[in-house]
Amino acid sequence: MDTVIVLFTRDLRVRDHPALSAACDRGGRVVPLFVLDPEVPAGHRTGFLLDCLADLRESLRALRGDLFLRRGDVVTETMRLAGEVGADAIYASSDVSELGRRRERRLAGERVDLRLFPGLTVVPPGALRPSGGGDHYRVFTPYWRAWAGGARRAVLPAPSRVPAPPGLVAGDLPAHASRPVLKGGETAARARLDVWLRQGLNGYAEGRDDLAGDRTSRLSPYLRFGCVSPLELADLAGSEPEFVRQLCWRDFFHQVTLAFPRINRDDYRSRPRRWRDAPDAVSAWKAGTTGVPIVDAGMRQLLAEGWMHNRARMIVADYLVNHLGVDWRVGAAHFFDLLLDGDVANNSGNWQWVAGTGNSTRPGRVLNPVRQARRFDPDAAYIRRYVPELAGRPAAEAREPWRLSRRVSGYPAPLDPVDRRR
Numbered sequence: 001m002d003t004v005i006v007l008f009t010r011d012l013r014v015r016d017h018p019a020l021s022a023a024c025d026r027g028g029r030v031v032p033l034f035v036l037d038p039e040v041p042a043g044h045r046t047g048f049l050l051d052c053l054a055d056l057r058e059s060l061r062a063l064r065g066d067l068f069l070r071r072g073d074v075v076t077e078t079m080r081l082a083g084e085v086g087a088d089a090i091y092a093s094s095d096v097s098e099l100g101r102r103r104e105r106r107l108a109g110e111r112v113d114l115r116l117f118p119g120l121t122v123v124p125p126g127a128l129r130p131s132g133g134g135d136h137y138r139v140f141t142p143y144w145r146a147w148a149g150g151a152r153r154a155v156l157p158a159p160s161r162v163p164a165p166p167g168l169v170a171g172d173l174p175a176h177a178s179r180p181v182l183k184g185g186e187t188a189a190r191a192r193l194d195v196w197l198r199q200g201l202n203g204y205a206e207g208r209d210d211l212a213g214d215r216t217s218r219l220s221p222y223l224r225f226g227c228v229s230p231l232e233l234a235d236l237a238g239s240e241p242e243f244v245r246q247l248c249w250r251d252f253f254h255q256v257t258l259a260f261p262r263i264n265r266d267d268y269r270s271r272p273r274r275w276r277d278a279p280d281a282v283s284a285w286k287a288g289t290t291g292v293p294i295v296d297a298g299m300r301q302l303l304a305e306g307w308m309h310n311r312a313r314m315i316v317a318d319y320l321v322n323h324l325g326v327d328w329r330v331g332a333a334h335f336f337d338l339l340l341d342g343d344v345a346n347n348s349g350n351w352q353w354v355a356g357t358g359n360s361t362r363p364g365r366v367l368n369p370v371r372q373a374r375r376f377d378p379d380a381a382y383i384r385r386y387v388p389e390l391a392g393r394p395a396a397e398a399r400e401p402w403r404l405s406r407r408v409s410g411y412p413a414p415l416d417p418v419d420r421r422r
């Protein structure tokens with residue numbers, strides 16, 4: 001009987017999943033597979049990933065299928081299972097990262113029909129090309145124009161049935177000791193999405209930079225693991241162009257990564273800069289003890305939640321790169337380790353943007369953290385939430401404790417003199 005393996009990677013959902021739907025449409029057997037590769041540890045994302053897999057398995061079982069789990073090298077295990085079930089084809093969602101593309105190249109070299117489908121972005125990376133030539137857009141605004149006006153594929157419902165072969169060993173989900181700070185999976189993503197569409201989306205444009213208000217969707221970990229389809233999200237959120245624009249940023253960095261797969265290692269645009277080796281400053285930055293409250297608040301939010309507000313990400317990244325003079329790769333690696341939404345394209349794309357080596361059209365721009373705090377955390381509520389040493393202080397003191405005649409006990413003096421002219 002015709003049998004297809006659907007290799008799941010970072011597309012952990014049943015709704016709007018083109019590869020899964022196409023496999024089910026063939027009318028034969030469908031073997032949904034996820035391979036846990038010990039060589040690609042998910043770090044702090046492990047608990048979230050395991051939640052996603054448990055939820056996906058439940059959804060597939062409800063459709064009379066299953067999620068088959070194997071451990072080892074993805075290609076080896078996929079081919080082993082293909083031999084076991086006599087698979088005619090492997091279906092997967094096309095990826096842009098170096099790791100993902102190596103996997104695809106290796107599978108393409110095997111004696112099996114590999115078919116790649118869209119699904120990780122709203123518009124497939126590489127689908128839009130600048131009219132003046134080139135294989136990708138280097139600047140966001142023209143990409144946004146082409147992206148917003150372009151045709152889209154239709155959003156797909158979940159398949160009505162996923163007919164798995166009988167008698168195949170499903171494989172156990174490993175236990176994970178520490179519970180993730182956020183529940184992973186498509187079910188949790190839909191719950192968050194429903195609340196967001198009803199209560200958050202409307203005020204997004206005004207509230208997205210309000211650090212203390214926490215008025216962004218917090219859907220990024222779910223998008224990272226594909227628990228929600230970015231295309232469906234763009235459709236559902238169509239009434240708020242500012243929000244849709246952020247989804248376009250995500251697509252933008254994915255198409256940059258497709259064209260420049262070394263984005264997490266090499267400068268996209270080389271810019272002569274001498275980085276400083278400053279291990280103590282880097283340790284303080286990571287621990288949230290730089291003595292610059294808005295920076296410390298952001299870094300402590302990252303440690304506590306595995307997530308950080310976008311405005312804070314910009315401030316802390318700018319501080320590391322432009323104030324401490326430390327290589328963006330050091331910051332990107334730390335973010336990548338800790339963020340639940342840590343993703344090569346978005347993480348490295350944004351770090352390079354801040355460092356002036358990426359797609360920014362104003363590469364020399366430097367942010368003043370105190371001004372940023374005054375503007376985006378006017379009551380210092382964000383600072384006081386994450387830096388308890390400053391909790392009882394009036395806003396102006398919490399923002400600039402070095403102005404006080406006496407030092408705040410337990411809170412460090414700033415690492416670097418803050419340049420107040422900017």
Ligand SMILES: Cc1cc2nc3c(=O)[nH]c(=O)nc-3n(C[C@H](O)[C@H](O)[C@H](O)COP(=O)(O)OP(=O)(O)OC[C@H]3O[C@@H](n4cnc5c(N)ncnc54)[C@H](O)[C@@H]3O)c2cc1C
Nearest residue numbers: 216217218219220246250310313317341342343346347350
């Ligand atoms: C230095 C730095 C590193 C970053 N690293 C990552 C990362 O590893 N993974 C990640 O998903 N985002 C990253 N971002 C982008 C952004 O900060 C997060 O996507 C956003 O804060 C997630 O919160 P949210 O879901 O509430 O966003 P919302 O404001 O609700 O936006 C909705 C979605 O749009 C996308 N989006 C929003 N802003 C951006 C952006 N600037 N670039 C690309 N996509 C965006 C995200 O998928 C997000 O979930 C980084 C930004 C900076 C400045």
